[in-house]
Amino acid sequence: MLKKILLLLLVILILGAAVIFGSIGAVLSWFVTRSDQTPRMVVETGPTQAAMSTLPSIPVSTGKPANPGPSPTSVKGQLSSLPVCFSTEELIPFVFTPEATKLLVRARSGVQIFDLESGTQDAFIHSSQELIAAALSPDGQVLAWSLDDNTIQLLRISNQEVLRTLSGHIDMVTKLTFSPAGDFLVSASHDNSVRVWNMQGEELRSLQPVEALGIGISKDGSMLATVSFDGPVSQWDLDTLEKIKDLGGSGGYDTSDAEFSPDGQYLAADLATGIFLWQVSDGNLVWNEVKNSMAVTFSPDGKYLAYSDVDDGNKVFLTSPDGARVIRTIEGIQSPVWALFFSPDGSLLAASDGIEIHIWRVEDRTLLYIGKAACP
Numbered sequence: 001m002l003k004k005i006l007l008l009l010l011v012i013l014i015l016g017a018a019v020i021f022g023s024i025g026a027v028l029s030w031f032v033t034r035s036d037q038t039p040r041m042v043v044e045t046g047p048t049q050a051a052m053s054t055l056p057s058i059p060v061s062t063g064k065p066a067n068p069g070p071s072p073t074s075v076k077g078q079l080s081s082l083p084v085c086f087s088t089e090e091l092i093p094f095v096f097t098p099e100a101t102k103l104l105v106r107a108r109s110g111v112q113i114f115d116l117e118s119g120t121q122d123a124f125i126h127s128s129q130e131l132i133a134a135a136l137s138p139d140g141q142v143l144a145w146s147l148d149d150n151t152i153q154l155l156r157i158s159n160q161e162v163l164r165t166l167s168g169h170i171d172m173v174t175k176l177t178f179s180p181a182g183d184f185l186v187s188a189s190h191d192n193s194v195r196v197w198n199m200q201g202e203e204l205r206s207l208q209p210v211e212a213l214g215i216g217i218s219k220d221g222s223m224l225a226t227v228s229f230d231g232p233v234s235q236w237d238l239d240t241l242e243k244i245k246d247l248g249g250s251g252g253y254d255t256s257d258a259e260f261s262p263d264g265q266y267l268a269a270d271l272a273t274g275i276f277l278w279q280v281s282d283g284n285l286v287w288n289e290v291k292n293s294m295a296v297t298f299s300p301d302g303k304y305l306a307y308s309d310v311d312d313g314n315k316v317f318l319t320s321p322d323g324a325r326v327i328r329t330i331e332g333i334q335s336p337v338w339a340l341f342f343s344p345d346g347s348l349l350a351a352s353d354g355i356e357i358h359i360w361r362v363e364d365r366t367l368l369y370i371g372k373a374a375c376p
Contacts, residue, residue: 248283
């Protein structure tokens with residue numbers, strides 16, 4: 001009798017175990033099946049849709065990894081959302097190419113042309129001496145740079161050929177700016193002169209003695225603005241180099257810039273005592289709310305005034321052209337921003353603190369790209 005009872009208990013245990021493990025197996029089988037059959041998420045990118053892919057975390061300025069998300073798409077193509085190591089000793093981006101698919105970055109030994117669509121270096125144009133300043137012609141065909149021997153060279157981008165060497169400055173040339181039409185180049189030097197050159201390398205006229213740490217040309221090519229070391233920002237007639245007026249301000253530094261709004265209504269400058277915005281017509285000060293900034297610019301369509309505010313966590317602000325209304329705020333830069341500029345079509349905004357380059361899509365503030373001087 002005892003053997004029968006034990007045998008019955010053993011059968012019951014075996015049957016119970018089979019039921020339990022069978023149930024677990026069924027649940028696991030359902031889970032795996034549902035996971036495999038779940039359709040991929042899609043995110044709208046415009047007229048088409050792109051599959052959402054999980055990307056490695058991106059180092060951002062907070063020191064914490066960003067959440068994985070969709071690989072963003074710009075109107076110019078797919079941009080890399082991963083950090084990319086640059087071959088330059090320092091990160092000084094200064095211009096997008098006209099089609100906004102490439103970024104030019106200045107280093108001491110030359111200029112890197114970085115392809116944003118492929119996420120790779122397109123070319124590196126080596127300089128024969130230490131590079132001081134650089135500028136790109138509006139059509140993207142000619143690169144101008146100044147060298148350690150105080151000369152300026154004009155180079156053809158397509159084959160890196162030196163077209164002209166411009167001589168005349170006797171001290172470091174710190175700023176170069178092409179006219180909006182690309183028919184002449186303006187240079188500013190520590191020798192207290194501003195010189196205007198044609199594309200054949202001939203000096204057309206010069207303004208001296210004048211301190212000019214920063215320079216800007218109006219979009220119609222008629223006016224020049226200069227930022228002095230210790231004194232007001234001044235406005236000049238670019239054809240005659242006669243002074244129109246002193247606008248004000250208390251001087252700047254080598255990273256200071258002056259920029260006219262596309263419609264010629266305003267002139268902005270980042271000075272040692274903050275950002276100043278003047279009405280060009282009468283020279284009246286319109287706005288001076290930010291007291292610590294190293295970068296200011298207007299969007300090509302005149303819709304935004306963009307600037308960084310060191311005292312507000314190095315945020316980048318997009319405001320109305322008169323600075324009165326904040327439209328968008330962008331965060332993510334660790335250190336003071338001293339390079340800030342839009343792509344020619346206004347769709348992209350680049351900023352650099354010398355450590356990283358950040359590129360955002362202006363429309364929705366999406367961070368499209370991070371460039372780093374060194375990656376772990």
